[in-house]
Amino acid sequence: MGIKVSDAVVIGGGPVGGMAAAELAKNGWDVVLLEEHPRIGHPNHCSGLMASVGIKRLGFPIPADAVRVPKIARAKFYSPKGVTFTVDRRQEAMKVYDRARLDQAVVEWAEYHGARVLTQHKAFKAYRRHREVYIEGKYSKNGIKTSFSFKTRLVISAEGSKVKIAPQLGLPRLNYHHEYPGLQYEIEQVKDVETDTVELFFGEKWAPGFFGWSIPTSEESLLVGIAKKPEYPLSTKYLLDRFIKKHPALKKRLKGSKIYLQRGGLVPGHGPIKKTYMDNIMVAGDSAGQTKATTGGGFNIGGYCGKLAGQVGAFGLKINDVSEKFLSLYEKQWKSLFGRELIMMAIARRMLRELPDHVIDRAFEAAKSAGVEIEMQKANDVDLHGSALIKMAFKPDLLWWGVTSLNHLTKNVLKNINFFLYATKYLF
Ligand SMILES: Cc1cc2nc3c(=O)[nH]c(=O)nc-3n(C[C@H](O)[C@H](O)[C@H](O)COP(=O)(O)OP(=O)(O)OC[C@H]3O[C@@H](n4cnc5c(N)ncnc54)[C@H](O)[C@@H]3O)c2cc1C
The missing domain is CATH 3.50.50.60 (FAD/NAD(P)-binding domain)
Incomplete structure (x- = not known):
């Protein structure tokens, strides 16, 4: 050799x-x-969902045939019990690409x-x-x-x-405790696809420690997936199958649809x-x-x-x-x-991953009344949302949610104490 x-x-x-x-x-x-x-x-x-500002910053020529959906302008978030909030950016914020x-x-x-x-x-x-x-x-x-x-x-x-x-x-x-096994299906013959909207679904039953997603890939197809914390005992396949069959916001739209592709990997968290x-x-x-x-x-x-x-x-x-x-x-x-x-995003992920559903539900309600929907519409670069998230946490409704969830939040901080000490180096 x-x-x-x-x-x-x-x-x-x-x-x-x-x-x-x-x-x-x-x-x-x-x-x-x-x-x-x-x-x-x-x-x-x-999944191929990329922020337009961020991908342009890379400066390589993006071939026209790499774009699957040219304009994603809305993100809809579902809490475990179905409280929703929608961030509507009107102008294009993201695109869905053919990642390969x-x-x-x-x-x-x-x-x-x-x-x-x-x-x-x-x-x-x-x-x-x-x-x-x-x-x-x-x-x-x-x-x-x-x-x-x-x-x-x-x-x-x-x-x-x-x-x-x-x-x-x-x-x-x-x-690898902080890398999240994920799996997604590309599904065709889906009804009522909103081609400019991605959806994120929270809840222990669907995607413990992370979230489930639905991303349009055409007028009648979606990428639907979940990721979960690695130690959770049920498999990603079992969770994803249950998610597409049973989630109240998805099951009607997916009735009679066909899975034609499956892909998965470690979602970085x-x-x-x-x-x-x-x-x-x-x-x-x-x-x-x-x-x-x-x-x-x-x-x-x-x-x-x-x-x-x-x-x-x-x-x-x-x-x-x-x-x-x-x-x-x-x-x-x-x-x-x-x-x-x-580091702000990593803090948010570590805080969120262990929260029980009722605490997440209350966070959604607090975020709605704190006007987070409006606040998030203003962000110039959706890739850089870490500081905005932490800033929003100081709004009175969310602060109150923090106070009333202190036992859960403290538990998470203590569980990740070395990480939080390390994170402070980035902040000051
Ligand atoms: C289910 C899922 C959905 C995702 N969705 C999105 C999304 O919508 N938008 C987004 O921005 N990100 C998404 N991501 C994350 C995104 O895929 C990664 O952040 C991105 O691929 C990182 O790029 P990378 O070049 O660091 O690593 P990779 O893309 O993993 O590339 C690493 C490459 O190195 C090669 N390699 C590794 N070891 C060796 C070796 N020893 N010798 C030779 N070759 C080697 C591998 O084969 C691979 O091709 C998703 C991830 C998953 C798992």
Whole structure:
């Protein structure tokens, strides 16, 4: 097995790895992108719901055929006992994308700039030697596996939630207690689809610790899914089947419909890990917890962090400094843009995950009377809603809800005390 040499190696051909590789290649570096699967974008786990402002910020060309639903302007929230509130933004806030096509577009963007994309290449092992990193793995084709090895000065880990390589180089692991198993069906022949509205359903019975969702994909099809806290004993499949058959707001619309696709994965609810750089390496995207823990969305913010990692890496290579000290610039940059928001969302997720239904019902009522519907309509960037959520929690109705739910909230804080102490570093 000969050792190949490359200026940089990006592990993971998702949106985050694609963005990182594009930036490195744009700056003239020889960059290799390793993806374990044969086709970029597959298997696809994601719902494809992305905020328009956030995706534009990434700056790669979005192909017209990647858009499935061009305008999502309304989100309807259902409490466990059916109290609803609707955030109606009138103007377009989000779109539903064909996520596989989007991933391909990002990786094609990286290739266009000169990145070498190697599919069916799975990295297994990484180690440092003499200020360089060695990545070893297996290339598989037609059932035959061949070993490969790269020597490089810089690694960007964008391995997604099942991250294995970054911890081998000393970076923290994700705590899977805060990643939420999720499953969704694409369902056709659905009645009364509102093509500009997504729905979120809360309640222990439907989606314990997280929520269920319904996202339009056409005038007569929906993506319907749930995610649950990992320790909950019932399977995601059992919960999802019960959800689509029995939820009062869905069952009529889904009567006589047909499930034609199933996909699932770990919905990221972790929040940022403690350190995202070391000598020769940066980690970005789901692997780094750079996702909206409230909703599980990770394409836009993760993608932008991948871009920042690529830019910092490119500069580090140029000045021949990929030391921990220099690469800390990457963490400074992503934290200054998203750190506070991401940590607020992670706080909200940890507070919500253990609340009993009656407390969530009362939160909905309090949010309605506090005017949260109106408040949320004003947000410019729906990706960055962490601070707005925490600010709203100080409205009198919600404060009163907090006081009357103090026993539950305190329990959650105590259960996550280390996390809350860590979170304070982002806030002050
Ligand atoms: C059910 C579900 C619904 C979701 N819906 C949305 C949504 O609507 N909107 C949104 O913004 N986000 C959504 N997300 C989250 C979103 O999918 C992730 O945040 C996003 O994919 C993160 O991108 P990434 O590049 O970090 O990781 P990934 O997209 O997971 O990409 C990582 C890539 O690395 C590859 N890889 C991993 N290890 C190796 C290795 N050792 N060697 C080679 N290749 C490797 C993997 O095969 C994969 O292709 C959803 C997630 C789930 C599970």
